[in-house]
Amino acid sequence: MVKRVSLDHSSCPVARSLDVIGDWWSLLIIRDALEGVQRFTAFQSSLGIAKGMLASRLRTLVERGIFEQRPASDGSAYREYVLTAKGQALHIVVAALRQWGETQLYGPTERHSSLVDTLDREPVAPLTLRASNGRSLEWSDTRVIKVDAARY
Amino acid sequence: MVKRVSLDHSSCPVARSLDVIGDWWSLLIIRDALEGVQRFTAFQSSLGIAKGMLASRLRTLVERGIFEQRPASDGSAYREYVLTAKGQALHIVVAALRQWGETQLYGPTERHSSLVDTLDREPVAPLTLRASNGRSLEWSDTRVIKVDAARY
Numbered sequence: 001m002v003k004r005v006s007l008d009h010s011s012c013p014v015a016r017s018l019d020v021i022g023d024w025w026s027l028l029i030i031r032d033a034l035e036g037v038q039r040f041t042a043f044q045s046s047l048g049i050a051k052g053m054l055a056s057r058l059r060t061l062v063e064r065g066i067f068e069q070r071p072a073s074d075g076s077a078y079r080e081y082v083l084t085a086k087g088q089a090l091h092i093v094v095a096a097l098r099q100w101g102e103t104q105l106y107g108p109t110e111r112h113s114s115l116v117d118t119l120d121r122e123p124v125a126p127l128t129l130r131a132s133n134g135r136s137l138e139w140s141d142t143r144v145i146k147v148d149a150a151r152y
Numbered sequence: 153m154v155k156r157v158s159l160d161h162s163s164c165p166v167a168r169s170l171d172v173i174g175d176w177w178s179l180l181i182i183r184d185a186l187e188g189v190q191r192f193t194a195f196q197s198s199l200g201i202a203k204g205m206l207a208s209r210l211r212t213l214v215e216r217g218i219f220e221q222r223p224a225s226d227g228s229a230y231r232e233y234v235l236t237a238k239g240q241a242l243h244i245v246v247a248a249l250r251q252w253g254e255t256q257l258y259g260p261t262e263r264h265s266s267l268v269d270t271l272d273r274e275p276v277a278p279l280t281l282r283a284s285n286g287r288s289l290e291w292s293d294t295r296v297i298k299v300d301a302a303r304y
Binding site for chain 1: 245250277286295
């Protein structure tokens with residue numbers, strides 16, 4: 001991760017989130033875990049990532065409470081990496097990245113994977129901002145209120 | 153951006169999105185733009201980023217169709233960076249990062265900025281996955297259908 005400043009103490013939640021998971025590989029590892037990958041070798045073959053790089057990313061993600069390590073469910077000597085509740089809550093971020101990619105980055109004839117409702121295999125609806133009463137909001141209907149002038 | 157492989161041709165929209173915007177600085181620049189920042193010097197002072205690094209990120213984001221450059225609205229010699237529709241559509245990704253940070257990364261006494269409905273200044277509701285008929289979905293109610301075995 002190439003960083004110039006740590007945003008660990010930022011009062012902006014976007015900045016603080018990026019400080020924790022704003023790394024290309026970390027988000028792909030989390031995506032794989034959300035799709036059921038649990039073993040080191042499975043992440044490795046799915047991502048085509050160097051062993052050392054995967055190990056360091058997983059170690060950091062465990063330290064940050066995104067993953068926990070546990071013995072393999074089949075009783076073998078392997079250890080598995082399982083998303084914590086904190087890690088699983090990132091499914092909305094991953095789904096938002098997916099939907100933006102689907103609508104903005106694919107040509108009409110290009111195929112892509114899809115996130116579907118298990119029940120009827122229909123694609124999940126586009127994520128939308130909503131007011132506290134459920135009213136649908138455009139970005140222009142919202143604003144960000146800062147804590148103070150110091151921010152990133 | 154440290155990259156080992158390009159995911160430009162990936163059939164996974166998450167990977168393809170990260171290929172375009174999966175850089176810590178790029179997402180902070182987009183966040184600032186969503187909050188109204190338009191001038192080079194304003195991005196620079198908001199982010200505390202080196203001039204050369206900001207220039208290269210903005211150039212890349214223009215090339216990728218996230219921003220467009222236009223003459224300053226006040227008739228001065230400055231040029232402004234304005235999000236395209238493609239760039240503005242990233243507000244859901246930024247909002248998802250914000251909400252995850254708000255719920256997972258702040259202590260009970262820590263203050264943070266908030267995304268609110270302009271109308272009543274109430275915080276925007278948590279983003280949730282929904283089925284095509286509007287039914288609320290947990291992550292475990294969904295699955296990802298792959299195009300084929302080759303993926304990242």
